Amino acid sequence: MSERTLAIIKPDAVKKNAVGDIINRYEQAGLKPVAIKMIHMSQSVVEGFYAVHKARPFFGSLCAFMSSGPAVVLVLQGDNAIKKNRELMGATDPAKADAGSIRKAHGANIEFNAVHGSDSPETAQFEIGYFFPGMEIFS
Numbered sequence: 251m252s253e254r255t256l257a258i259i260k261p262d263a264v265k266k267n268a269v270g271d272i273i274n275r276y277e278q279a280g281l282k283p284v285a286i287k288m289i290h291m292s293q294s295v296v297e298g299f300y301a302v303h304k305a306r307p308f309f310g311s312l313c314a315f316m317s318s319g320p321a322v323v324l325v326l327q328g329d330n331a332i333k334k335n336r337e338l339m340g341a342t343d344p345a346k347a348d349a350g351s352i353r354k355a356h357g358a359n360i361e362f363n364a365v366h367g368s369d370s371p372e373t374a375q376f377e378i379g380y381f382f383p384g385m386e387i388f389s
């Protein structure tokens with residue numbers, strides 16, 4: 251079933267010039283970018299995006315990281331896009347991520363882990379709407 255997911259190429263990956271490699275991996279896996287932009291998120295934009303993690307000990311540090319520089323946000327569309335993207339990304343901790351995954355290739359540690367991907371249809375819907383109005387999504 252074709253579905254959509256939200257991906258973010260985080261500020262660490264933008265800084266290391268990994269944007270092209272990561273987008274190429276999406277396309278090669280059949281995940282088509284149908285919306286894309288570069289944004290420098292403010293602290294409050296990150297806090298709203300990661301509101302589900304507000305109680306976690308790493309929340310403050312995560313918000314500082316995500317607002318530390320520009321990031322690339324994308325909507326990816328394809329069969330089983332949510333699960334497929336989570337597989338491409340690899341585990342949250344790059345040290346535990348599968349060989350060949352994006353986080354294994356570009357992540358430094360459990361925080362600076364290069365990419366974000368929605369984890370369910372409900373979060374995908376919220377996250378896509380958080381960054382993109384319908385008229386900026388092309389399918």
Ligand code: IDP
Pocket residue numbers: 303308312341342360361362363365366367369
């Ligand atoms: P996910 O990105 O694999 O879905 P989540 O548990 O949703 O992982 O965490 C969101 C983000 O918060 C992670 O991608 C990572 O950047 C950061 N994070 C998660 N766990 C930790 C931690 O234990 N220490 C520091 N940062 C963390």
Ligand code: MG
Pocket residue numbers: 367369
């Ligand atoms: Mg998550």
